[in-house]
Amino acid sequence: MQIFYSTEIKGNICRLDKAESRHCLRVLRLAAGSRIKVVDGSGNLYEGFISNPDLLGCEITVTDVIRNFEQRKYRLHIAISPLKNAERFEWFIEKCVEIGIDEITPLICRNTEKPGIKPDRINNIIVSAMKQSIKAYRPKLNKSVDFSDFIIFTLPGLKMISTCLNSIDKSKIDQIYTRGQDATILIGPEGDFTEDEVDEAILGGYKPVHLGTSRLRTETAGIAACHSIYFINQ
Numbered sequence: 001m002q003i004f005y006s007t008e009i010k011g012n013i014c015r016l017d018k019a020e021s022r023h024c025l026r027v028l029r030l031a032a033g034s035r036i037k038v039v040d041g042s043g044n045l046y047e048g049f050i051s052n053p054d055l056l057g058c059e060i061t062v063t064d065v066i067r068n069f070e071q072r073k074y075r076l077h078i079a080i081s082p083l084k085n086a087e088r089f090e091w092f093i094e095k096c097v098e099i100g101i102d103e104i105t106p107l108i109c110r111n112t113e114k115p116g117i118k119p120d121r122i123n124n125i126i127v128s129a130m131k132q133s134i135k136a137y138r139p140k141l142n143k144s145v146d147f148s149d150f151i152i153f154t155l156p157g158l159k160m161i162s163t164c165l166n167s168i169d170k171s172k173i174d175q176i177y178t179r180g181q182d183a184t185i186l187i188g189p190e191g192d193f194t195e196d197e198v199d200e201a202i203l204g205g206y207k208p209v210h211l212g213t214s215r216l217r218t219e220t221a222g223i224a225a226c227h228s229i230y231f232i233n234q
Contacts, residue, residue, distance in 0.1 A: 070135070102139055
């Protein structure tokens with residue numbers, strides 16, 4: 001059954017936006033009476049049938065709803081440096097949404113080569129990955145933040161900074177993270193965090209961690225960190 005995204009739900013009627021309506025009716029060639037599912041980004045999974053196949057706003061009559069669909073017992077926030085290659089950063093976004101993440105903050109570090117991102121494009125990727133992986137909660141994409149500003153934020157749960165620096169004593173994530181615990185993980189740029197940044201983070205309450213013996217690209221490290229938290233919670 002096809003899955004769509006909509007935040008326009010009143011009573012038992014769900015209305016798709018123009019882009020979702022065209023994809024539903026023109027691309028997939030669904031018609032009146034076709035059964036579909038809809039997620040709203042707030043934890044609800046709706047099931048119903050197309051009752052008004054309008055290309056400008058296809059309407060679905062809802063017949064069933066699951067509240068808090070597959071809600072996790074923990075929240076994961078990854079703050080990660082944007083990349084010079086935008087496609088790699090977008091790949092990180094897609095895969096982490098599929099695995100399970102709640103919040104993403106582009107982190108501007110001293111070694112960040114290209115700080116700019118395309119929020120509209122990334123939010124479209126987030127919605128697409130939600131639908132593909134049947135997620136009812138929409139991860140939040142925050143505005144870009146400078147490293148020094150981010151680490152003074154008050155954040156819940158365990159705070160970690162992933163680094164390859166040999167001069168820093170590091171733990172494995174599973175040595176310090178407890179199942180069900182909220183977590184924030186910092187992932188640096190291709191040149192890694194500087195020693196000053198790591199020291200600054202430690203003073204801010206962050207625990208240094210490593211992701212294994214291999215040197216990982218930034219986007220791979222972000223996915224590895226996300227999956228580590230996911231795996232511990234299974």
